[in-house]
Amino acid sequence: MRVRVRLFAMLRHYLPDVPLGSYAERDLPEGATVSDLLASLQVPEREARVVFVNGRARPPDWPLQPGDEVGIFPPIGGG
Amino acid sequence: MWILRLNMADRTYCLEEVPESLRNLGGRGVTSSIVHAEVPPLCHPLGPNNKLVFAPGIVTGTAAPSSGRISAGAKSPLTGGIKESNAGSSWGQHLAALQVKALVVEGQPSEKGHWVAHLTWDVPAGRPRVTFEPASEYVGKDLYEVFPALYKRYGAKVAVAGCGLAGEFGYANAGIVYNDMKDGPTRYSGRGGLGSVLASRGLKFIVIDALGAPGVTIADSSRFEQGRKMLVDALREHAITKPKGGLNTYGTAILINILNEAGGLPTRNFSSGRFEGAASTAGEAIFEGNKQRLGRELYNHACSPGCIIQCSNTWHRPDGSEHVSCVEYESSWALGANCGIDSLDDIAELIRLCNAYGLDTIETGGTLGVAMEAGVIPFGDGAAAIRLVQEMGQGTPLGRLLGSGTETVGRVYGVTRVPTVKGQSMPAYEPRAVKGIGITYATSTMGADHTAGYTIAPEILGVSGKLDPLSPEGKAALSRAFQATTAFIDSTGHCLFIAFAILDIASGFEGMVEECNGVLGTSWTNDDVVRIGAEILKKERAFNEAAGIGKEKDRMPEFMKYEPLPPHNQVFDVPDVALDSVYAEF
Structure with missing residues (x-):
């Protein structure tokens, strides 16, 4: 299955060629989880503080569906 | 330490001993206590009976990290209630060095005039001294012109606070400006119209020269030093606050991106939680854009001496020249996504104009959003937005209307989608998509204010736990705890951003408390933090109730209860009884 993914802030260097705001596409086996996606991107799980799937924060064992849009963030803060 | 009172009715001053009731307070604790005790709650905010109070935090002026905050407080012309708005600037550190616990600006001249109060240290007398000097040459001008003139007149080492054209016009939107590290007019107690309270007392600037001043007295220096080290270690270790970490880089x-991803970035006057131009207005775009225009990576700078987080950025023009500092999240959002504007150059120009005139960027963006909703100019039209803000600086009839704030503009144009609480424009978090922050907006003594109880940390950022932002469950208690802790942090003089580190690293929290114990000679524990914060909130609440702002004003604008917000199609579904429990259960 194919999912769309964006990495933000300090994680951007794991997908250095993707322009700001654009999605990368990733092909994963059926039943793959957020964890599997992180592994395929070589993003260590400890660096991914919050992972959104279709706008909702999801845990590492969350099963992905074809067409899911995933946003991955390191620890960030501001205000 | 002293309470320094400037009586603007006859331009005299007096120094008082600090009463026991204020001895162990600082910052917001001091401003709110004095406003509560001395300002008639039903007075006109711009009339003779209001008072504007400045107070450095407990550790402001010491070597405590990221502690250069100054609190300003008064009855607000925007909300009609109590206001505390704090800023990072060397000005607060200078005031603390003069051993001033509170600077109270009171009275009103019978004839209109504009003055500079010049504060220095009287070495032979061993106390602060004040002279009042005419300021008419600084009136009616852009603050970017005025600040260099003030530094030329008073010397390179002074610190400056004051108001711009917005204050002179009496706008409910006018902030108080302070100098940044390059002596520019970019640091603000932005919220609540305090710049107009200053101007209405005939005071244009307060210039502090701390030469020869003794500095802050520390009761137990080894305890202070121990606490300071614990906090420094936490700030240097945490991914958000460390050098070249998230805040220092972006x-x-x-x-911007994380709120957009969560569907909680208010867009086009709070009509959507997602903005298609988010990525081009975010911190990553600022970092990349500067890199492209300067040919090198640029990390951020401090707003005040001694800050080790250093989150203040500078945006550059295509030719590499400085455009503005600083493009904060709130400013980028208010003048960007909230107006449908996706150009950082337009946003930067709008922020520059706010700095030049002395306007709060959040209230200005909220106002423009409602004006766009009303059809005054189209959403997304950056050039037209710039023209409207220029009118605010010119004081045209439309400019004056816009300067009166979001709620007034909504009323004048008959708009129902007006994102305010207690008259103050909402900041950059959609309460329908992040329920806890909505509870803070609704119940804060300040009007809609994210900093008053930043539940975003666990609801969105995964700091201090992880909670579902769409669920109202348990959020009243969460907001209450955050509001009380924040009132304490706002009293220490620390930047609220230390919270990211100290909520995750327990020794950092203890370090903050130990620093205070070191300065004051107290024996507070972590448990005292919420108690002291709650006492401050109760005074603020009592002032508001006496000003006619009771629990029936702790409500969200009605449209948020019936208009589902894309993409999650949520309404604000926190029951009134939960909102009322925030203060009922203190």
């Missing part, structure tokens, strides 16, 4: 606008 600034506060690092939040």
Whole structure:
């Protein structure tokens, strides 16, 4: 299955060629989880503080569906 | 330490001993206590009976990290209630060095005039001294012109606070400006119209020269030093606050993408939680854009001496010249997504104009959003937005209307989608998509204010736990705890951003408390933090109730209860009884 993914802030260097705001596409086996996606991107799980799937924060064992849009963030803060 | 009172009715001053009731307070604790005790709650905010109070935090002026905050407080012309708005600037550190616990600006001249109060240290007398000097040459001018003139007149080492054209016009939107590290007019107690309270007392600037001043007295220096080290270690270790970490690299606008992803970035006057132009207005775009225009990576700078987080950025023009500092998250959002504007150059120009005139960027963006909703100019039209803000600086009839704030503009144009609480425009978090922050907006003594109880940390950022932002469950208690802790942090003089580190690293929290114990000679524990914060909130609440702002004003604007917000199609579904429990259960 194919999912769309964006990495933000300090994680951007794991997908250095993707322009700001654009999605990368990733092909994963059926039943793959957020964890599997992180592994395929070589993003260590400890660096991914919050992972959104279709706008909702999801845990590492969350099963992905074809067409899911995933946003991955390191620890960030501001205000 | 002293309470320094400037009586603007006859331009005299007096120094009082600090009463026991204020001895162990600082910052917001001091401003709110004095406003509560001395300002008639039903007075006109711009009339003779209001008072504007400045107070450095407990550790402001010491070597405590990221502690250069100054609190300003008064009855607000925007909300009609109590206001505390704090800023990072060397000005607060200078005031603390003069051993001033509170500077109270009171009275009103019978004839209109504009003055500079010049504060220095009287070495032989061993106390602060004040002279009043005419300021008419600084009136009616852009603050970017005025600040260099003030530094030329008073010397390179002074610190400056004051108001711009917005204050002179009496706008409910006028902030108080302070100098940044390059002596520019970019640091603000932005919220609540305090710049107009200053101007209405005939005071244009307060210039402090701390030469020869003794500095802050520390009761137990080894305890202070121990606490300071614990806090420094926490700030240097945490991924958000460490050097070249999130804030130092991308600034506060690092939040644009995550709120957009969560569907909580208010867009086009709070009509959607997602903005298609988010990525091009975010911290990553600022970092990349500067890199492209300067040919090198640029990390952020401090707003005040001694800050080790250093989150203030500078945006550069295509030719590499400085355009503005600083493009905060709130400013980038208010003048960007909230107006449908996706050009950082337009946003930067709008922020520059706010700095030049002395306007709060959040209230200005909220106002423009409602004006766009009303059809005054189209959403997304950056050039037209710039023209409207220029009118605010010119004081045209439309400019004056816009300067009166979001709620007034909504009323004048008959708009129902007006995102305010207690008259103050909402900041950059959609309460329908992040329920806890909505509870803070609704119940804060300040009107809609994210900093008053920043539940975003666990609801969005995964700091201090992880909670579902769409669920109202348990959020009243969460907001209450955050509001009380914040009132304490706002009293220490620390930047609220230390919270990211100290909520995750327990020794950092203890370090903050130990620093205070070191300065004051107290024996507070972590448990005292919420108790002291709650006492401050109760005074603020009592002032508001006496001003006619009771629990029936702790409500969200009605449209948020019936208009589902895309993409999650949520309404604000926190029951009134939960909102009422925030203060009922203190």
